[in-house]
Amino acid sequence: MTGHDHDRHHDHDHSELSETELRVRALESILTEKEYVDPVSLDLLIELYEKKIGPRNGVRVVAKAWSDPDYRARLLKDATSAISELDYSGRQGEHMVVIENTPEQHNMVVCTLCSCYPHPVLGLPPVWYKSAPYRSRAVADPRGVLKDFGVTLPDTTKIRVWDSTAEIRYLVLPMRPEGTEGWSEDQLGELVTRDSMIGTGLPRQPGEVA
Amino acid sequence: MAIGPQQAMRAAIAAPGIPRDADGPVFREPWEARAFAMALALHEAGVFTWKEWAEALGAEIKRAQAKGDPDTGETYYQHWLATLEALVAAKGVTTLDNLQRYRDAWDHAADRTPHGKPIELTPGDFE
Structure with a gap:
């Protein structure tokens, strides 16, 4: 879509x-x-x-999905319930959808019409998310937008842009970085950034955290 | 008007039971942060002291608890907002009637604005 x-x-x-x-x-x-x-x-x-209003909730969701395959399956199937298991139910009643990044497909979230954003898991939207240039360019030139964010993906990775609405909010499940075998959820959480859950960034690499 | 992290931290210390972490207050939704920031601005403008604020907020929370508020933290900023409204009225900044008038005008503005367009208040919304 x-x-x-x-x-x-x-x-x-x-x-x-x-x-x-x-x-x-x-x-x-x-x-x-x-x-x-x-x-x-x-x-x-x-x-x-x-930056501190809530993205930590999304961080917990992602870290849990990375370390618990059953949770991950539930999250991809019915994100609204899987997220509410962790007690961050969307209080405005919006429906959550989690989309998974793979080597073949990178996902990026925008709200072209306004600034719909999954507040319960990501807190306040960053200023750029609400800006007209991001909202228009994310659809027209997602690869260029990613480049502005310092993210370059292989040409073979397709970029899919998901347009949020008042009723459906998207959260990107980034790929778990390599070299994190055996890490605890808390350790994994250190790697999850807000932008990686919007799709305008990638998670930190194990070498980037102490 | 200087409202920044230092003011925010002082407010967080002065306000009883405010959801916070080591760096200062934490919020669940944008409106909570706006309500928080408005209290900061009013304090900086000298409308009330933090002592007055803490007393008024404490009383509001007690009232809510007496009425069965679960006090889980989810409703904290509801009490914060009610305290703001009561204090600005008590201090003569505005009246409760005027707050209601603006609330109705925003409601009107929201109703006539298609989704996706910024909601703006115009004089016609007050009619």
Whole structure:
């Protein structure tokens, strides 16, 4: 499903904000108008935390899938339930799909329409994920985008781009790095990066962690 | 207005029971981080002290627990948000009526915005 699969999933015709999000926005609008808060510095602060808001949940999912073949099978078959086994159920009710990288196929996730993102497992989206250049180029030129991220794949590896929607969120299961036989889940977790689960990066190699 | 990691760390220390790790607060969803950052900004603007904040938040959490809140951490920022709303009203920054008016306007804006388009508030949303 490269590109535009939105007809199926984006068929509701308006955005939805939860009651909580409405209240947060109401407060922020008022405080901004009264110049108590500056949305730019709010964004900057949030950006500081984006890397630590939750990708650790995704890290645990991936590390477990790497070390437990049964879990991996469940994860690929029904990611929503397999992830909720670890207690990170998507509280907004979105359906999770995990796609596996192989030597033949590399997967990359984008939301071409907005910034749908698997918050419960990956936390806050990085700023580039929401940017127009990433959203448009990921589909048109995924190999070029990967190159910008410093990732070069063999020409024989196909790149498939998965377009997130309000209802379906994708998580990439990267390939387990070689030379990690016998590693514990915690050790493996050290190798899992946020970008490797979006597909714009690869996991760290064993030599890169102490 | 300076709101950065140091302010965030101070807030995390001042706020009772805040979900955090060694580097500071941790969040489950974007709105939680926004609510957190707004409290920081209001504190920096002198609207309340961390002592006042901690008391108000503590009282809010107690109230919620008395009403059967499971107190698992999942609802922490719900209490945080309720505290923010109550404090800005108590301090005269705005009124609860005005908060409701803006909430309804955002609801209207969300309803008229197709999925994928950024939701923006316009004067028409207040009518």
